Amino acid sequence: MSAILGTYNRKKISFKKGKGAYLYAHNGKKYLDFVSGIAVNSLGHCHSHMVRAIQKQSKKLIHVSNAFEIPEQEKLAKRLTKNSFADFVVFVNSGAEATEASIKIARKYFFEKGMPEKNRIITFKGAFHGRTLAALFAANNKDHTKGFGPRVDGFDQVPFGDHEALNKAITNKTAAIMVETILGEGGIKVIPNECLVGLRKICDEKKILLILDEVQCGIGRSGKLFAFDYAKIKPDIVPIAKGIGGGFPLGACLVNKKASEGMKPGTHGSTFGGNPLAMSVGNAVLDIILKKGFLKNVERNGQFFKDELVKLKHKYKNKILDVRGKGLLVGVKLSINNNKFLEHVFKNKLLAVKAADNVIRLLPPLIVKKEEIKKAINIIDKSLKEFK
Incomplete structure (x- = not known):
């Protein structure tokens, strides 16, 4: 029995280290982290x-x-x-x-x-x-x-x-x-x-x-x-x-x-x-x-992320109702249950978090690379395809 007061429904997983946009679990698996401690790890994990x-x-x-x-x-x-x-x-x-x-x-x-x-x-x-x-x-x-x-x-x-x-x-x-x-x-x-x-x-x-x-x-x-x-x-x-x-x-x-x-x-x-x-x-x-060009890159990556999610919205019209947000604060409103869908996403090694209005929140670190966004899109695509 845990000695920690039960104020959280915690996932049965823990992490031993993190680097950039990735978390490494004690079970040996590597996860793409689009939770970022709920919009906390702005520079990713363990930025030098x-x-x-x-x-x-x-x-x-x-x-x-x-x-x-x-x-x-x-x-x-x-x-x-x-x-x-x-x-x-x-x-x-x-x-x-x-x-x-x-x-x-x-x-x-x-x-x-x-x-x-x-x-x-x-x-x-x-x-x-x-x-x-x-x-x-x-x-x-x-x-x-x-x-x-x-x-x-x-x-x-x-x-x-x-x-x-x-x-x-x-x-x-x-x-x-x-x-x-x-x-x-x-x-x-x-x-x-x-x-x-x-x-x-x-x-x-x-x-x-x-x-x-x-x-x-x-x-x-x-x-x-x-x-x-x-x-x-x-x-x-x-x-x-x-x-x-x-x-x-x-x-x-x-x-x-x-x-x-x-x-x-x-x-x-x-x-x-x-x-x-x-x-x-x-x-x-x-x-x-505050480095020159950093925020512009966040804005650019955020728009790319939303554009790719909108493509998935057209592909899965019966599952995605809306794509919203600004920069790298992105939400996807679903017609399917957001909690159950997050389980599929987690199984495919992408971390995301729910919000109200049956939304999933996608909050990558601000230093996320375009390739990592593409990887997240592929995982979301795969998870939508699998969801019955």
């Missing part, structure tokens, strides 16, 4: 530049309190602000923590402005913002909130894509609108650029804040550093995690000057957030992602 950064920093200094200045933290913060809308960054360890920081920042902004009643945040059905209590109730998925006592108040949910419901939900108590730029867990649903522009306009008109959750789709996953860059808009607050750490626990909340005004010493903190080792890893990840 990242490994060197960990080795080098771990020999010097691993942890020091945020009561002191941390040069590696300042370096990463400046690179993130230089390449985004943000003026400031607060570092944490995970996506849920980054979301919690976003909620606190939005509420504190209006409190300091003398409007403490403006503390409610509008979210969307089908969203996923993390597993802490506030993040759970922000998304309000009944399967996730059941049994965890009184709901955390302060969130008003509207149907995804319902503009009329959104406008009706905004009141004099609304502090912010929070939405994933691309819904990940919710089925890889991309918010159209014109809708993002519309959200920015609504927030400006109503004098509320715009929080764009880029925990899963940010840091190059979409083919741009941030998925909202396609819409050429500037949000007020953006939580990130997953890809920025490349496999190392690291999250952050990016915030503009206006939204940051309520945050003073003592209003937020994290014991481990922004430690020198995590910061060195984050900087190593950005070294690669």
